[in-house]
Amino acid sequence: MPERVAIVGVGHSDIRSITPGLSCKEMMYEAAARAYEDAGVNPRKDVDSFICVSEDFWEGTSIYDEYVPDQLGGALRPVHTVTGDGIHALACAAMLIRTGMARVVVVEGHSKHSDMRTPAHIHNFAYDPIYHRPLEAHPHHLAGLEMNRFLHVTGNTREQCGLVVKKNLANALLNPRAVYGARVSLEDVLGAPPAFTPLGELDIARPADGGFVMVVAGERAIAGLAGEPVWITGYGWCTDTPALDSRQWGEAAYARLAAQQAYRMAGITDPFRELDFAEVDDSFSYKELEHLEALRICRPGEAGSWLEEGVTLPSGDFPVNVSGGSLGVGHLLEATGLHRVYEVVLQLRGQAGGNQLPDVARGLAQSWRNLPTTTGCVVILERA
């Protein structure tokens, strides 16, 4: 039986729309120092391996992974970067521990989005140069296409997507980490300037800066640490075909399959009954509904009516994105998944402040690598 693995420390730098005062490295140090304090570890002595997530084009520096050790306490130690979402790195950390390679592993992800002056141009570089970029559409047009097909196939409505925005921005008002908390009405969302119809301007998560660091440890190492463990009991990740002309537009199949792996590992057969809450990707409003259905938390076509009935509100039977999600907190590039994990960890520890849910023992965090990807990760976390 492989060793059980837990998150034993979490920390983040201040999340802001811009961070002119700090370099990316100083921001990472802030997050790391807090996570190590939380876990009661000295990174120079107690940590066996460091895993980061970053994407060179966002950073504006090639081979950015070489710039990370100092501010994490990782100089002259095993360090590597995963060019994926933070939950990919979390899964790597768990595997390093379960294979006996390491006892304590640090995971880091950050966004210094405000360093980019031409983010849409840089984002566009993720699209196929020969038969997609020449069409000259803004990168977000794929979200418009995806939303339209999703609504068509499932019967969810444009208005229900608007309610996702209303809910998440309101939830964010109670979250001190959130940048974009606001009280908006459905009319505000529907009346916002059209962008990539059916997607409106308020349906798109706005970017933010911020860094997250987590300390992950195996059961045998935990006894000596101060941090309160939150167990990682299942994880999975999946990538669909990149082909835009033939991918499954109406369904987030990547999330369904990633969840299947995670559920199998955690022994979950009925996610709605066996999970208490979830933080799922809402980079665009419809994504929350699409992902809830893909995660089999509700049935296809049911997510929108759930929202209308209040099931996914903080007071409902299955709260979703109590933190405010990416719509409310801000999108954090590769660190987005780690932010969701952070929120789940706080809930399970009973430290979520004004957002705290009563009696939660098991939660799910799910991430998507944003456009144009079909990559998703799922992790199941449980209270000790």
Add this chain to the structure above:
Amino acid sequence: MTVKIKEWPGTALSSRDIEEGRVLTVRHKLKAEYAWDAGVAIGRYLRELKNGRLVARRCGGCDRILLPPRMFCEQCFVPTDEWVYVEDTGTVNTFSICYVRWDVARLKEPLLPAVINVDGASPGMGILHLLGEVRPEDVHIGMRVRAVWKSPGEREGAITDIKYWKPVQGG
């Protein structure tokens, strides 16, 4: 071609085929612009360059003087404690005589990048910069050098506020 294969099968493309549009080509110029925040440590370092000074940070944990300055010590993993001015003189740690520029242009007068251990900073701490006013064949490891600054009016808070480092008499 190899010993066995005298001619590869297929039709070879020449650069003229591309230039004259006989084959499909796609050009995409990336407009990637960044405004990186220098942060507390490098921000102050650059401001001090404008003043014609090199500033470092002292770590109370290991007592090292860190140059370039950083707000945290990568060895002790603690915040650093105070600003310390260091000299604009130093010793060549290593150097290279470069006849090719970053854009692959051949140079008659070689560029002389060097790592310089700066006086006042801890051993092995200093600056990667350029050497000047010296013949390439005279450069050596251990050579004593001094910064040659731009005039105050020309300085803009950039690493190029130092023009280069030149040998010190008797170095």
